[in-house]
Amino acid sequence: MIYLDFAATTPVDARVLNAMLPYFNADYGNPSSIHRHGQKAEAAVDKAREKVAAILHCQPEEILFTSGGTESDNLALRGFAFSKTSSNGVRRILTAKTEHHAISRTAEYLEREHGIPIVWLEVDPYGAVVPQALERGMNESGGLVSLMLANNEIGTINPVEKLSQIARTHGAVVHSDVVQAAAYLDVNVETLGVDMISLGGHKFYGPKGIGALYVRKGMNLVPQISGGGQEFGMRSGTHNVPYIVGFAEALHLASSEREFRCTHVKPLRDRIMGTVLEQVVDSALTGHPDRRMPNHASFVFKDVDGNALLQLLDAAGFACSSGSACKTGNPEPSDVISALGISKDWALGSLRITLGVSTTESDVDRFLHALPGLVEKARGLKRKNHGDPGVN
């Protein structure tokens, strides 16, 4: 089986696992305990926090450990929306339909159930929020702007630096979901000019179920989990020490090996993009051709059922992803693909291929050799299901 779905999740790096192991049994203390077991665990959490802060260019107290990207996104949005004295007095959220559901569905919920006004910013045909769209959306000052750095489905990188500048000029605070981006891009909060960022460990060879939210000092977030007061009172619950240690080590490796990792995946990714567009009839790239994640290639194929194609690929030994979720036999294109304005006959045939540090030339060769035939096979199946004889 050739795994080409590293945006969905990555295996835990052996070095990360080694760093985590002692904290499962040998050093199992609770960081909140006074005794020396507790102190040892607390020291491990403190060290992990410092390590993360150094990479993000912030203070250790500005890092909150969470259960993952989804919780971090929820804490950023709900914590802002439910604050009586929201950081700038305006409880309005500006975001886009291209965001991960952890943001877009949370924004919809806040609007529906709590009357928080949501402004959906337009995206360009590559799925990026262009500065002019934010300028137009910021007709009223203040609020929270939440825009991701790199898109999980189509790989496009938003111009977050520029967008943050605009948001700040209009008195808004800025959150960015960098869950995908952190695997390959620099996530320096000063350069990005953001007030909050969300991260999740399993996208960069760390464990699942652990993440972080950077919260700039002075932000008035309302905690969403109350209890023992851990994480500076912002996220109660006994610290998951081994996972926190693993998260910090994985982020450290992603940062120190960034150049090598990018140099490895990008040429392989470029070959996939070039060859697929050349060899598969009625194929188109989704997302930006250059301003995209270096390990990410995504396409739509006309008159193909994306889920059927995934099954054919799986049977042929390739693990990939699609953007469309099949709901009770009535497939709908994903919100992200729909936001690009692609017609349904193309949008339903989406495919995402994401590479990792272990992907080889020969993996890519085998994939490129198999794909054109499998797309044709999927087209044939769709014609058959629709009773179209598909003559010629």
Ligand SMILES: Cc1ncc(COP(=O)(O)O)c(C=O)c1O
């Ligand atoms: C952009 C983005 N945000 C948030 C998430 C959710 O992260 P987690 O799986 O850590 O909850 C994901 C995961 O797919 C993602 O790609």
